[in-house]
Amino acid sequence: MGGLFKDILGSSETLFKNELALDYSFQPKLVPYREKEQRFIANCIKPLFQEKNGRNVFIFGQPGVGKTVACRHILMELEEETEGIIPIYINCWQRNTTYKIILEMCDLMEFKFVQNKKTEELFRWVKQTLNKKSVVFVFDEVDKLEDMDFLYMILEEIYRKTIILITNYKEWIVELDERIKSRLTPEIIEFKAYSYEETKGILKQRVEYAFHPNIWNDDAFELIAKKTAELQDIRTGLYLIKEAGSIAEEKSSRKISMEHAQQALDKIKDFSIKNTNELAADEQLILDLVKSNSGKRIGDFFKLYKESGGNLVYKSFQRKIDRLEKSKFVTVEKTAGGQEGNTTIVKHNSERKLTDF
Ligand SMILES: Nc1ncnc2c1ncn2[C@@H]1O[C@H](COP(=O)(O)OP(=O)(O)O)[C@@H](O)[C@H]1O
Numbered sequence: 001m002g003g004l005f006k007d008i009l010g011s012s013e014t015l016f017k018n019e020l021a022l023d024y025s026f027q028p029k030l031v032p033y034r035e036k037e038q039r040f041i042a043n044c045i046k047p048l049f050q051e052k053n054g055r056n057v058f059i060f061g062q063p064g065v066g067k068t069v070a071c072r073h074i075l076m077e078l079e080e081e082t083e084g085i086i087p088i089y090i091n092c093w094q095r096n097t098t099y100k101i102i103l104e105m106c107d108l109m110e111f112k113f114v115q116n117k118k119t120e121e122l123f124r125w126v127k128q129t130l131n132k133k134s135v136v137f138v139f140d141e142v143d144k145l146e147d148m149d150f151l152y153m154i155l156e157e158i159y160r161k162t163i164i165l166i167t168n169y170k171e172w173i174v175e176l177d178e179r180i181k182s183r184l185t186p187e188i189i190e191f192k193a194y195s196y197e198e199t200k201g202i203l204k205q206r207v208e209y210a211f212h213p214n215i216w217n218d219d220a221f222e223l224i225a226k227k228t229a230e231l232q233d234i235r236t237g238l239y240l241i242k243e244a245g246s247i248a249e250e251k252s253s254r255k256i257s258m259e260h261a262q263q264a265l266d267k268i269k270d271f272s273i274k275n276t277n278e279l280a281a282d283e284q285l286i287l288d289l290v291k292s293n294s295g296k297r298i299g300d301f302f303k304l305y306k307e308s309g310g311n312l313v314y315k316s317f318q319r320k321i322d323r324l325e326k327s328k329f330v331t332v333e334k335t336a337g338g339q340e341g342n343t344t345i346v347k348h349n350s351e352r353k354l355t356d357f
């Protein structure tokens, strides 16, 4: 055996104190700059403390603005405060049907013997337990849901609850079944993007968790903070910080300098669409059409979509385009006037920014 691995491993003195602190799912002790939002949500939960029914909340805002972390923080504080309110957090991307969601609730409540049981039967169980106390439900990424029956069931059959729904898409609530919407009547809040100063504060906190002290050169940190604020996505910032740290470490540097930060930034330039598998089938079909016919008018895309077997009506199709635009998969340009009146041109965006991956 040569000394190849001894060489590379031996020389690496790590800069990281706790690399896990840069994971997207890491839960920091504090969630600064979201005090107002958290207070608002806490107020909607407050009636549950007096054994009354709570108010429901619909939260929207672009990716990486702290929606998930803030709600999880609230649930944690709730758990510390009282035994009388059961916190339930479910990510609907992983559990996208009523059956899967009810099954997850059983799991959270440590019910055994769930095999070969129908949804109704499982829910009867869940209901019995939940109705002994009050419940705060957080359903995250609700736009990934394939059916909403569970919402109806909860609204009708759980007595004291606050239901919190989270999504990146404001318009999701508009499309919601009238039957559910009228029962839900949620308070609506938007999580707006962080300012530069706030972005810096959040990233600084994570750097303190993740690295030994005095490792970062100020200008290197500021370069990344600036880019993160520009892209309005804290997730990107965490990625950049981790990359810059790894690059510095590979070079056996004891500091993270401008050069390392710059190289990390170069990496997200080639970040193209990595995660199209997060898209529902319809969106994927539309995206594929836009990809191979970039620059056509929206009406032409609708025709192509229909010819390829799509069955959405035009209005829903338009909404899908809006969503693809919001997630930066496509760009939409509206031109007024011209020979054909107003037209909307849809283009494929090959430089989708680093967000959900
Ligand atoms: N105010 C904040 N304080 C601390 N960390 C934050 C804050 N906002 C966002 N983050 C971090 O940024 C990342 C993205 O936040 P997240 O809540 O997952 O975004 P969203 O759910 O809006 O897409 C997470 O790792 C989260 O911990």
Ligand SMILES: [Mg+2]
Pocket (backbone or CB within 6 Å): 067, 068, 069, 140
């Ligand atoms: Mg989230």
